[in-house]
Amino acid sequence: MTATLYGIANCDKVKAARRFLDERGVGYVFHDYRKAGVDADLLRRFVDAFGWEPLVNTRGTTWRKLDAATRDGVTDAASAIAVLEANPSAIKRPILEKGDQWLIGFDAKAWEALG
Template sequence: MTITMYGITNCDTIKKARVWLESRDVAYRFHDYRAEGIEADRLDGWVGKIGWEKLLNKGSTTFRELPESDKQALDENKAKALMLAKPTMIKRPVLEIGDDILVGFKPEVYQAAVGGK
């Protein structure tokens, strides 16, 4: 089972999720949005599986700093364009576990999904 965590290194929630995985010897690859960006096809796949509403972090500093015109009349296409332009607007972490996707960090959800020691 291949696990990839998507996020940014200085995010507190990312740090908690990484510590949780590492303390249970769960192998994963970390993908930093700031350094590597996000591919449109991958974002499309996530949106198709879980919806853009679950992925777009309206509470993020990046989203809050957008002009009001960018925040209005949000739909899937506009939300995807915003997240592609500024991936820090994607909720963190996104964990890909094979074909499954988890958004956010809850220890009990991670435990059920990946186990670990």
């Protein structure tokens, strides 16, 4: 079964995740938000898997550069999806989808357990 890795190519965590998968011979398709985009349907799938709060990378530069009104307006799934669709770099990454299993963020131990 091929997995899908979502993220941005130049992100250090995504690079580590790709290296991890490559070293273990895990087949995956890489979905780069900057090249392939991200739409509301995909974001809803992420929300279904994780909830909206874990998706918002509040530590990242993109989030910090948003105006306060935009940041403060993210209060539920719908508002998070709207902001993340317009600012895909504010999505926490990487996200791995393998069948019906999902992981967010890179943690080698958790990813090792995925199999």
